[in-house]
Amino acid sequence: MIVHRLELVDFRNYQEASFDFHPGITAVVGLNGQGKTNLAEALAYLASLDSFRGAPGDALIRxxxxxxxxxxxxxxxDGREVLVELELSRQGRNRVQVNKQRLGRTRDLLGVMRVTVFSPDDLQLVKGGPGERRRFMDDTLVALALKYDAMRLELDRVVKQRNTLLKQAGGKLDDAGEVTLEVWDAKLADIGDRFGHARAVLIARLSPVVAEAYEQLADRPTPIELRYEPPWRGSGGLAAALAAARTDDLRRGVSTVGPHRDDVELFVNGMPARTHASQGEQRTLALALRLGAHRMVAEKAGSAPVLVLDDVLSELDPTRCTALLRHLPPGQVVLTxxxxxxxxxxxxxxxxxxxxRVEP
Ligand SMILES: Nc1ncnc2c1ncn2[C@@H]1O[C@H](COP(=O)(O)OP(=O)(O)OP(=O)(O)O)[C@@H](O)[C@H]1O
Ligand SMILES: [Mg+2]
Incomplete structure (x- = not known):
């Protein structure tokens, strides 16, 4: 997948700007605060309809x-050229056109453009809470197959509904509440088991690919491992775990087990990366996670997503910088x-x- 040209109107600090990208490597150079990350964000937004900085839609409008x-x-x-146009409004009512045809649902845009973005914030993949890593897993699943987007939305919806019921119950359920909870439990167990399976398969496949990416960056063999082993995926699956947690869930008014609470554990040299790895190792691992996922998606899709590396060079030591640049995966790269x-x-x-502004 190649982005030829990008035009921005009133996006972040760009009043009106257009960029032409090379199908190979385009370097975007500029001092601090000039708009490099904003540009990366615009490219990534087209692919995920989300800001990788976690910014609300409103912040993206100048x-x-x-x-x-x-x-x-x-x-x-397949060689087809597609014109994608996205209009972001302050009210959050975004409109999308593909080849001048309005899409019924904005989310139908997903898959038209694939982008892998790495930014310094990705250190949080290693150092931050489980939510960052869940998002990484699930974004990767969506990039691998669009059906996971619908599954993820459904999972969120069911957890929210179940939580609402638990909260309203205020500690104990009447008969009607019991019946409703049974319904939500069945739904959550069904979708949760399927989603958990998808995550498990993903992580099992991704672990060696990330290890390989890490080894290339570090230029020496380093044992790297990704582990996804949520306790609820034992015998009986999520249904059994939900039944076992019911009293606790009712008391706390929230769903305490399920895929929405999962984590992926990351190990460097057999030790948990979050608490034991050095800063440089953590940065390298974060980058290896992105590059590993990028490679997997490229293989599955038969063509590489656009790889956007925001400010990656300032984060690595000169040896790792050189190793990264030497081992850049095939496909289009935008490097700021x-x-x-x-x-x-x-x-x-x-x-x-x-x-x-783009300098002439
Ligand atoms: N909605 C907005 N409207 C106008 N300006 C904005 C908006 N959002 C961000 N900016 C400005 O955009 C500028 C450039 O931000 P950006 O993060 O892209 O810089 P950068 O080139 O990546 O810098 P650095 O090298 O420090 O990472 C900032 O000065 C910021 O104040
Ligand atoms: Mg920046």
Missing amino acids: AGADQAVVRATVVQP TAGVLPDAAHPDSIVRIAAG
């Missing part, structure tokens, strides 16, 4: 403007930097930005 437009020409793996490009970078084109 201060003082009513709406933002993100427009991109994307070449699909506030500093000088290392010799090993060899970009096919350079875009310079300053204060939300």
